[in-house]
Amino acid sequence: MLAEALEHLVRGIVANPDEVTVRTKQLRRGELLEVRVHPDDLGRVIGRSGRTATAIRTVVGALAGSGGARIDFVDVDRRR
Amino acid sequence: MSDQLHANPDSDTPPVPGEGVESATEAAEPTPERSTGPEAAPEGGTPPAAQSATGTQASQLSQLEGEGDVAADFLEDLLDIADLDGDIDLDVDNGRAAVSIVGGDLGVLVGPGGAVLEALQELTRLAVLRETGERSRLMLDVAGHRAARRAALEQEAAEAAARVRGSGEPLRLAPMTPFERKVVHDAVAAAGLRSESEGEEPERRVVVLPAADEGP
Numbered sequence: 001m002l003a004e005a006l007e008h009l010v011r012g013i014v015a016n017p018d019e020v021t022v023r024t025k026q027l028r029r030g031e032l033l034e035v036r037v038h039p040d041d042l043g044r045v046i047g048r049s050g051r052t053a054t055a056i057r058t059v060v061g062a063l064a065g066s067g068g069a070r071i072d073f074v075d076v077d078r079r080r
Numbered sequence: 081m082s083d084q085l086h087a088n089p090d091s092d093t094p095p096v097p098g099e100g101v102e103s104a105t106e107a108a109e110p111t112p113e114r115s116t117g118p119e120a121a122p123e124g125g126t127p128p129a130a131q132s133a134t135g136t137q138a139s140q141l142s143q144l145e146g147e148g149d150v151a152a153d154f155l156e157d158l159l160d161i162a163d164l165d166g167d168i169d170l171d172v173d174n175g176r177a178a179v180s181i182v183g184g185d186l187g188v189l190v191g192p193g194g195a196v197l198e199a200l201q202e203l204t205r206l207a208v209l210r211e212t213g214e215r216s217r218l219m220l221d222v223a224g225h226r227a228a229r230r231a232a233l234e235q236e237a238a239e240a241a242a243r244v245r246g247s248g249e250p251l252r253l254a255p256m257t258p259f260e261r262k263v264v265h266d267a268v269a270a271a272g273l274r275s276e277s278e279g280e281e282p283e284r285r286v287v288v289l290p291a292a293d294e295g296p
Contacts, residue, residue, distance in 0.1 A: 001163065008157055008161055012154050012210065052203070054199070058196055058199035063162050063188065
C-alpha cells in the first residue's frame with residue numbers, strides 16, 4: 001500500500017506520470033522506497049529547498065504508521 | 081521554474097485599498113520563502129465588492145470549482161489506496177477553493193500539529209498546478225481540524241487584543257503556521273487592533289500592537 005500511495009502522490013505532481021516508478025527494497029533496517037522519475041521532473045518532486053520531498057515523506061510516513069518509511073528519490077542522470 | 085511560479089501569486093494581486101492592516105503588513109515583508117505560504121498571498125482573494133464585472137466573477141468561480149475537482153480526484157484516489165474512509169466536500173470560500181475530507185478516523189491525515197495536513201495540502205496544490213497550469217491557493221481541511229483550530233485561535237486572538245488594549249504594550253504570541261497567523265491577524269483586525277508577524281519560519285509569530293491613535 002505504501003509504495004502505491006507514494007507512486008500516486010508523485011504521479012500527481014510530475015509532468016511525466018508514466019515515467020514514475022517506485023521500487024520497494026527490503027533492507028536490514030526495514031523497507032526502503034526508491035522513487036524514479038523522468039530527469040526533468042526531479043526538481044519538481046524535490047521542490048525548492050526540498051519542500052516537496054519533505055511533504056511527500058511526511059504524508060507517506062504518516063500512512064506507514066509507527067515504523068515510518070524511508071524514501072529515496074533516485075537521480076537517474078547521476079547513476080547512469 | 082519554481083522562482084517564477086512562486087513569484088506570481090504575490091505580484092499578480094493588486095493591493096486592495098481599505099482591506100485592512102493584515103494585507104498591508106504581510107505583503108510588505110520581504111522574506112522570500114514567505115511568498116509560498118498561504119498567508120502571504122492576497123488575503124481574502126478578490127473581495128466581491130471590488131469585482132465590477134460579474135463575468136470575471138463567474139470565470140473565477142468556475143476556475144476555483146475546477147481546482148476543487150482536480151483536488152478531489154487526487155485525494156479520493158489516495159484515500160482508496162490507503163484504505164481510509166472519507167468523503168470530499170468542495171466549496172469556494174473567500175476566493176479560494178476549499179476542499180474538506182470528512183469522516184471518522186482521519187487523524188493520520190492531520191498528524192501532530194497538523195503537519196500531515198499541511199503536507200497534503202502542499203501536494204494537492206501541486207497536483208492542481210500540474211493539471212491546470214495555475215498555482216492554486218486551495219485550502220485543505222481534514223476532519224474539521226482547521227475549523228476547530230480556527231475557533232480556538234479566534235478566541236486566543238480576542239483575548240490577546242483585550243490584553244493589549246488594557247496594557248498598551250505589544251504582545252508576542254507563540255510561533256504559528258501561516259494559516260494560524262492569518263486567522264489571528266484577521267481576528268485582531270476585527271477587534272480593532274493591528275498586528276504584524278516577526279521572525280523566521282518555523283518560529284514566525286504574530287505580534288499584537290496597541291492602537292496607534294487610541295481615541296477617547
